[in-house]
Amino acid sequence: MTQFRARLAGNRAVGEYRHLVFVTSADIGMVKPGHFAAVAVGGPDSAMLLRRAFSIHRVSSKANVGTTIELIVSAKGAGTRWLTSQHEGVLVDMVAPLGKPFQLPKERVPCVLVAGGYGAAPMITLAEELRSRGCRVDVVLGASTESKLYGVLDLKRISDSIVITTDDGSLGVRGRVSDVLPEVMQRADSAVVYACGPMGMLQAVSLVAASTGAIAQCAVEESMACGVGVCMTCVLPVIGDDGRTRMVRACTEGPVFRGDRVRWDAIGSVPADAVGAPPAGGH
Amino acid sequence: MTNIQHVQVDLSTALGKLQLPAPVLTASGCAGYGRELDSYFDITSIGAIVTKSIMMEPRSGRATPRMAETPSGMINSIGLQGSGIESFIEHDLAWLRKRGARTIVSIAGNNVLEFGRLARRLRGVEGVAGLEINISCPNVANRGLVFACNPGSAAEVVAEVRKHAQPGLPLLAKLSPDVTDIVEIAHSVIDAGADGLAMINTLLGMVIDPVTLRPQLGGRTGGLSGPAIRPVAVRAVYQVHAALPQVPILGMGGIRSGRDALEFLAAGASAVSVGTAIFNDPSAPLRIQNELRDELASRGFSRLRDVIGIAHQA
Numbered sequence: 001m002t003q004f005r006a007r008l009a010g011n012r013a014v015g016e017y018r019h020l021v022f023v024t025s026a027d028i029g030m031v032k033p034g035h036f037a038a039v040a041v042g043g044p045d046s047a048m049l050l051r052r053a054f055s056i057h058r059v060s061s062k063a064n065v066g067t068t069i070e071l072i073v074s075a076k077g078a079g080t081r082w083l084t085s086q087h088e089g090v091l092v093d094m095v096a097p098l099g100k101p102f103q104l105p106k107e108r109v110p111c112v113l114v115a116g117g118y119g120a121a122p123m124i125t126l127a128e129e130l131r132s133r134g135c136r137v138d139v140v141l142g143a144s145t146e147s148k149l150y151g152v153l154d155l156k157r158i159s160d161s162i163v164i165t166t167d168d169g170s171l172g173v174r175g176r177v178s179d180v181l182p183e184v185m186q187r188a189d190s191a192v193v194y195a196c197g198p199m200g201m202l203q204a205v206s207l208v209a210a211s212t213g214a215i216a217q218c219a220v221e222e223s224m225a226c227g228v229g230v231c232m233t234c235v236l237p238v239i240g241d242d243g244r245t246r247m248v249r250a251c252t253e254g255p256v257f258r259g260d261r262v263r264w265d266a267i268g269s270v271p272a273d274a275v276g277a278p279p280a281g282g283h
Numbered sequence: 284m285t286n287i288q289h290v291q292v293d294l295s296t297a298l299g300k301l302q303l304p305a306p307v308l309t310a311s312g313c314a315g316y317g318r319e320l321d322s323y324f325d326i327t328s329i330g331a332i333v334t335k336s337i338m339m340e341p342r343s344g345r346a347t348p349r350m351a352e353t354p355s356g357m358i359n360s361i362g363l364q365g366s367g368i369e370s371f372i373e374h375d376l377a378w379l380r381k382r383g384a385r386t387i388v389s390i391a392g393n394n395v396l397e398f399g400r401l402a403r404r405l406r407g408v409e410g411v412a413g414l415e416i417n418i419s420c421p422n423v424a425n426r427g428l429v430f431a432c433n434p435g436s437a438a439e440v441v442a443e444v445r446k447h448a449q450p451g452l453p454l455l456a457k458l459s460p461d462v463t464d465i466v467e468i469a470h471s472v473i474d475a476g477a478d479g480l481a482m483i484n485t486l487l488g489m490v491i492d493p494v495t496l497r498p499q500l501g502g503r504t505g506g507l508s509g510p511a512i513r514p515v516a517v518r519a520v521y522q523v524h525a526a527l528p529q530v531p532i533l534g535m536g537g538i539r540s541g542r543d544a545l546e547f548l549a550a551g552a553s554a555v556s557v558g559t560a561i562f563n564d565p566s567a568p569l570r571i572q573n574e575l576r577d578e579l580a581s582r583g584f585s586r587l588r589d590v591i592g593i594a595h596q597a
Contacts, residue, residue, distance in 0.1 A: 003566055079352075
């Protein structure tokens with residue numbers, strides 16, 4: 001991970017999101033699908049102290065340009081509204097790449113990519129990576145409505161098949177990704193499910209994967225203050241190799257977790273059997 | 284500004300017996316055990332790492348959400364998550380020692396006896412430059428009724444730690460600003476055997492979720508930190524230094540720049556800790572230390588020690 005200044009070089013609307021392109025001369029090392037960036041918002045004297053974390057959409061390097069980092073941002077709070085309203089040339093402080101990325105299969109197994117809304121941001125480079133390894137790639141994209149879908153055309157181009165769902169039926173199948181996922185997985189004989197989106201979606205996807213024996217790799221979205229592992233705010237209950245549940249940091253141990261290791265029902269609480277859980281009455 | 288870089292400023296300082304080659308430390312709970320931040324700056328180049336508060340047993344901490352952003356700050360209810368003293372000594376302290384970082388170990392007990400057990404366990408353990416006695420964490424079962432809110436219980440904890448700690452080991456008592464008279468608490472912990480004071484801890488606060496109209500944090504209340512609390516912290520340091528000018532103070536609360544650090548030194552702090560600013564900028568401790576050197580140089584100071592408490596001069 002590297003802390004660096006990046007210049008905003010592009011800012012355009014994509015549906016209800018903004019596609020931001022940053023350029024830096026810093027050497028940020030190897031970036032893999034699932035890595036994220038933590039961006040300081042509001043300028044150097046900002047009253048908004050906490051970094052905003054975004055899954056990295058794409059990174060590329062050119063000798064005479066530098067490294068470009070692309071993010072898909074949903075302007076849903078004060079920090080993201082500031083970020084998405086900036087003009088080209090503005091410098092931002094960024095830390096990247098952060099977190100543990102998606103693990104790629106060693107063999108050519110069929111994979112299915114599931115994303116909700118802007119959770120599709122890391123999926124395009126992931127699909128490219130899997131295809132370059134010879135894996136079959138099926139895609140299920142979902143959102144509440146058509147304008148909140150991301151990456152439909154890109155993923156259509158790269159994948160072997162794609163199914164779209166929207167809650168309101170404005171595009172594709174009316175319903176949720178988990179409604180169509182079992183059929184997609186059965187048809188493709190999927191061995192690995194890669195998912196990125198809201199917690200409820202990840203839980204549903206993990207259940208589908210478990211029922212078919214496939215491995216689910218879920219990139220979670222947790223509220224973070226620092227993104228670098230020191231604030232301890234982004235924790236969720238995860239079962240370790242020893243079978244015990246611990247409150248682990250999404251920023252350093254994640255954001256990608258195996259779906260069968262996350263205690264989805266207990267998110268927002270501390271399970272009573274977690275290591276160091278409080279006695280009745282709390283601590 | 285270009286000349287400033289060449290001016291030598293002696294940044295060395297001391298917290299009582301604890302000599303520090305540099306004046307900026309991390310604040311407990313904002314730097315983990317130093318390892319993560321070593322990727323962003325050389326952690327041996329600052330005064331010391333003050334660890335996240337350690338307890339005897341592993342502790343899960345509180346349910347999420349654990350934080351909310353507030354104007355120029357944040358509120359947190361982490362709840363002292365940690366893996367316990369044995370794991371800390373074996374893994375984290377061992378790493379800090381190997382790395383060569385000066386380490387002040389922050390300890391927190393559920394009760395007076397646990398503080399003593401922690402101090403005893405750390406007796407003779409290599410790599411401990413001093414202890415911070417965290418008697419003021421608001422994220423404990425008795426909420427705002429922390430040890431540091433009562434002069435008697437604050438002194439009881441400090442005396443217990445003094446009794447069990449390695450003889451001569453520097454002890455800093457961490458004070459809460461949520462008290463009627465912080466000077467009275469300062470007196471009591473110094474009388475009980477503390478060598479110095481770390482101040483201030485967070486202020487107890489609450490954020491109501493505008494959608495659910497319920498407390499936003501899992502712990503309902505939480506600790507407010509960041510630049511929003513800086514004037515409260517500077518005031519507290521100033522008052523305590525006025526009353527106890529010989530007592531070394533590690534000042535903290537919303538320090539984000541070298542100029543902020545200078546305010547604390549002028550108010551009477553001998554060294555400063557950087558906390559919440561790390562979340563905004565993981566290289567903040569070293570950046571602030573360098574900015575402080577420039578601030579001192581631009582004002583003609585060649586020694587940091589000359590500015591300590593200067594705000595009290597007529």
